[in-house]
Amino acid sequence: MQSSMDVAGRQAGDIKSIWTLMLWICGVMYALVLAFLGWALWRARRRLAGPPTVEGVESAADRPMQRVLGGWIGLIVLGLLVLTFGSFLVDRQLATAANRADINIRVTANQWWWEVEYQDPDPSRSFVTANEIHLPVGKTAKIELVATDVIHSFWIPNLGGKQDLIPGRKNDITLTPMREGRYRGQCAEFCGLQHSNMALDVMVDSEAGYEAWRARQMRSAPAPATPAQAHGLDVFQTQACANCHQIDGTEAKGQTGPNLTHVASRRYIAAGVAPYSRGTLAAWIADPQGLKPGAHMPIVQLSPADLNGLLDYLDSLK
Ligand code: CUA
Numbered sequence: 001m002q003s004s005m006d007v008a009g010r011q012a013g014d015i016k017s018i019w020t021l022m023l024w025i026c027g028v029m030y031a032l033v034l035a036f037l038g039w040a041l042w043r044a045r046r047r048l049a050g051p052p053t054v055e056g057v058e059s060a061a062d063r064p065m066q067r068v069l070g071g072w073i074g075l076i077v078l079g080l081l082v083l084t085f086g087s088f089l090v091d092r093q094l095a096t097a098a099n100r101a102d103i104n105i106r107v108t109a110n111q112w113w114w115e116v117e118y119q120d121p122d123p124s125r126s127f128v129t130a131n132e133i134h135l136p137v138g139k140t141a142k143i144e145l146v147a148t149d150v151i152h153s154f155w156i157p158n159l160g161g162k163q164d165l166i167p168g169r170k171n172d173i174t175l176t177p178m179r180e181g182r183y184r185g186q187c188a189e190f191c192g193l194q195h196s197n198m199a200l201d202v203m204v205d206s207e208a209g210y211e212a213w214r215a216r217q218m219r220s221a222p223a224p225a226t227p228a229q230a231h232g233l234d235v236f237q238t239q240a241c242a243n244c245h246q247i248d249g250t251e252a253k254g255q256t257g258p259n260l261t262h263v264a265s266r267r268y269i270a271a272g273v274a275p276y277s278r279g280t281l282a283a284w285i286a287d288p289q290g291l292k293p294g295a296h297m298p299i300v301q302l303s304p305a306d307l308n309g310l311l312d313y314l315d316s317l318k
Pocket of ligand 1: 190
């Protein structure tokens with residue numbers, strides 16, 4: 001699920017090709033160095049066993065050695081030229097990929113979760129989700145990378161390389177997924193206690209599947225369908241939840257935590273800590289520190305009836 005050798009995107013393919021080229025050239029050089037070392041040792045032992053030679057006088061046996069050394073220098077120069085040219089080509093390929101972007105996404109890294117904003121020139125077609133990225137296969141996405149607190153690093157090994165997210169700076173990375181499937185992204189720069197639990201769920205869908213997902217994400221949250229769900233929405237809006245979280249179409253407009261408009265459509269909670277279910281959500285709300293020590297989600301004291309209503313409501317946000 002998370003391997004830069006299992007290539008599923010054009011940029012990861014470019015990087016793997018330069019990696020393979022480097023491995024071959026450096027591997028062959030290394031094998032040659034060891035072979036020459038073995039030969040030199042064998043030669044020295046043979047010379048010790050033979051008649052003594054005079055220091056500083058060139059013997060007939062040294063002449064082929066000079067030719068070998070000349071060839072070796074030529075080989076090193078050729079190898080370095082091939083590596084330089086190969087990395088130039090791959091670098092250029094990666095740098096120009098953004099010019100063909102079909103989709104624009106902004107990813108904001110936080111301790112310890114990802115905000116993902118799908119941008120559209122028409123604001124009504126923009127939306128915000130968290131800890132997951134959906135991409136259509138064969139299309140190019142330009143992903144703008146920003147951070148709110150400390151330096152993080154964006155890395156989806158199957159699709160492309162790494163890029164840092166630095167507070168006060170805008171970076172970007174371009175991804176062109178070529179194979180449908182589920183992949184895992186991971187923050188690749190130590191950013192605090194929950195650095196390792198800062199995962200990104202990446203779904204590469206067919207174009208139709210992606211468009212269907214996007215159409216669902218653009219909608220506001222569905223209105224509560226049962227009295228328990230209505231009570232849950234009331235709890236969400238009147239307790240601390242709404243201070244940090246937004247649910248489109250309600251009065252909850254908090255901006256410091258993930259947008260929960262379609263939280264029940266996600267596969268994981270808390271940036272990959274646990275698979276999404278009503279049960280894990282209950283555990284997370286009741287004791288965030290138990291599930292993800294150091295997380296900035298506070299404990300909100302709720303009565304069992306309030307917690308059950310809240311779970312009913314959140315679970316309806318498909
Ligand atoms: Cu974010 Cu490590």
